[in-house]
Amino acid sequence: MISESAYWKSDLLRQSFQLRKRVVQKRWPGGSFARCEQTIMVGFYMIRKLIEAKQLTDVVTGTCVPMRLYPSKGKTVTRLNNHKIDELYDLDAPEKQDLGLKELCHQFIHSYVFTLVFDENGSLSMIWIASDHQRAKALFEIEVKTVIGIFEKVGNDDVGSMRATFDASIGDYRIKNYPFIEPS
Numbered sequence: 001m002i003s004e005s006a007y008w009k010s011d012l013l014r015q016s017f018q019l020r021k022r023v024v025q026k027r028w029p030g031g032s033f034a035r036c037e038q039t040i041m042v043g044f045y046m047i048r049k050l051i052e053a054k055q056l057t058d059v060v061t062g063t064c065v066p067m068r069l070y071p072s073k074g075k076t077v078t079r080l081n082n083h084k085i086d087e088l089y090d091l092d093a094p095e096k097q098d099l100g101l102k103e104l105c106h107q108f109i110h111s112y113v114f115t116l117v118f119d120e121n122g123s124l125s126m127i128w129i130a131s132d133h134q135r136a137k138a139l140f141e142i143e144v145k146t147v148i149g150i151f152e153k154v155g156n157d158d159v160g161s162m163r164a165t166f167d168a169s170i171g172d173y174r175i176k177n178y179p180f181i182e183p184s
Contacts (some may be wrong), residue, residue, distance in 0.1 A: 005055035008046050009155045015043045016151035023124050023144055036116060040127065042146060044108035047154050050084040051102050054175040055118040060157045062178075065150065068141040071095070082113050086129060089139040099140065099151070107131045107140055115139070 011141060022036050050056050070089040076082075077088050078126040085091070099107070108114070110131040117126035127147065130139045160180030 002049060002053040002055050005053070005159075008050055008055070009157065012046055012151045013155035014041055015039050016042045016148045016155065017107065018149070019144060019148050023148075025124065026122055027091075033116065033130060037114065038065055041111070041114075043147075043151050044045075044105045047150070048102060048105035048109060048168075049152065054162075054177060055158055055176045056154060056157050058178045059179060060153060061101060063150070063153065064103050064153070065101060065142065065146060067097055067099055067104075068094045069097045070141065071137045072135075072137055072139075077112065080132060080168070081105070081133070083115065085113070085115060085139065094141070104142075104150075107134060 008123075008129055018039050019033045021038070022032075022039075025032065051061050070091050070092055073088060073090055075088050081088065107129045110133065111129055112132040112135045113128060113130040115128040117128055119125040124144050127142050127144060128139050129142065134140070158180040159177045161178045163178075165176075167174050
């Protein structure tokens with residue numbers, strides 16, 4: 001359980017700052033790849049924990065994230081070929097799809113395919129991701145600037161009030177969190 005979410009949220013803001021630096025980075029030794037992957041993976045794990053601990057407003061928890069989806073070419077994705085993106089997924093047939101924030105977290109936390117994508121200038125621009133359950137169906141593409149925006153949105157989310165209603169069917173409270181509203 002998360003007892004004080006402010007520390008988690010401030011760490012997410014630091015991670016968004018680290019990702020901003022990675023976007024303009026030109027040299028990518030192995031350690032840089034690993035640190036970038038860790039920053040992203042841990043960030044999404046933190047977001048999922050904040051969602052599950054009811055430490056975010058319903059507005060942020062209900063966020064839908066715009067992504068591209070590339071359908072599978074029908075080949076089996078394995079540990080030995082999961083890096084051969086162009087052989088496994090149809091990169092010429094992108095589809096737009098929105099993914100809920102918690103589902104996006106699952107794609108990263110349970111990633112089977114996790115690839116950093118660079119633009120023609122050598123700048124980090126996208127991430128290709130597919131969870132162990134998703135890998136046979138499609139590959140998701142998310143812009144790094146979108147990930148940075150998510151980390152900042154969650155990091156700056158401030159729960160102002162909460163309403164709890166006991167639900168006997170689940171033996172627990174259903175929680176609704178509302179944003180803090182500055183007095184005018």
